[in-house]
Every structure is written in structure tokens, then in C-alpha cells.
Amino acid sequence: MAISPAPRPRPRPGRADALARWLLTLLLVAALLVLAAWAWQQPFMARPRALWELSRMPPPTSLPVPVQGVAPPQIAATFGAPRGSDRRHEGLDIFAARGTPVRSTTRGVVLAIRDRGLGGRQVWVFGPAGERHYYAHLDAWAPALAEGQVIEAGAPLGTVGNTGNARTTPPHLHYGIYGGDGALDPLPRIRAGR
Ligand SMILES: [Zn+2]
Helix, strand or coil, X not given: CCCCCCCCCCCCHXXXXXXXXXXXXXXXXXXXXXXXXXXXXXXXXXHHHHHHHHHHCCCCCCCCCCXXXXXXXXXXXXXXXXXXCCEECCCEEEEXXXXXXXXXXXXXXXXXXXXXXXXXXXXXXXXXXXXXXXXXXXXXXXXXXXXXXXXCCCCEEEEEECCHHHCCCCCEEEEEEEECCEEECCHHHHHHCC
């Protein structure tokens, strides 16, 4: 009488399939991570990368004067001065001859280049710690400047003028810094830059 072999434990197909699926998922996730890391370093990601890096930086404790040839002691402390009955001066006025170069005080991303309202010809720059830097009353913009451009500190933004509501005043740069809670006085940091 033949002895039938003891029944072998049958492989459980369910478990093998689950393992294969799990390995495939792991492989896909790894591939996506590699792809994302590669893309993050590509030129088309320069702007998001700069915005990310800038927003993680601390606010600068010192800043250069944004107008060429002007020293900090020449700048009057007019931040917060009343402007009419319902407005306060949300920045500094830095006087210089029309056409004097205006340069970015920080590394940043150009948020806006426009001609409107009180500021006239203006440039907005997204800077370290997410602070927005406002350069207004420009006579002209720097020729190569473009919205979305990543710029280094010292990059030319334009030239001093009296556009916007500065029409009746001598040419000057209105320079403002806006943080999460509104306007900040740039002067202490410009004085610290000496
Ligand atoms: Zn002003």
C-alpha cells in the first residue's frame, strides 16, 4: 500500500503578491524621490528654490544703502512720520540726483515691476525671511529686470526719480520693508550696515 506523502504546506499566493506589490511601491516612491531631487536642482526650479531658501533665512540685521553714493547718516529718520491726516510714512526717502542707480539691498526674487499709485514706477522684491522690499518713485527700471527673476544683493533695480506722488518733490528713492505684521523701519538696519 502506497503511503501518500504528507501534504506539503501550500504556498500562500496572497502573501507573495503582497510582498511584490510592496516592493514595487517602494521602488516607485524611491524613483519619485530621485526625480524630485533632480528637478529641484534644475534651472526651471530656481525660483521656487530661491523662494524656499529665502523664506527660511532669518531677517538681515544689517542692510546696505540701496542708492549708490549715499551714506547712512545722510538719510533722515522719517519712518512713521504723518503723511496727511490718515497715513503714515511707511519707509525712508533717500534723496539723490535723478538717474542715480538703485540696487537691491538683499538677495531676492522680483515679485512685481509696475507703475501705479503713490509709488509710481516701483519694484517689489521678496527677500530673506519673506520680507518684501519696496523701491518706489523710480525714474526707470533696470533694462534686464524681470518679474520672477532671482537676484543677488546689489543687483540693479532702476534709477532714482520722482514718479508717482513724488512728482512735485526732488528725485528720491522711497524704500520700504514689509514683514508679516506690516511696515518695518529700514533705518536701524541701514545704520547697522556701516
Ligand atoms: Zn517716501
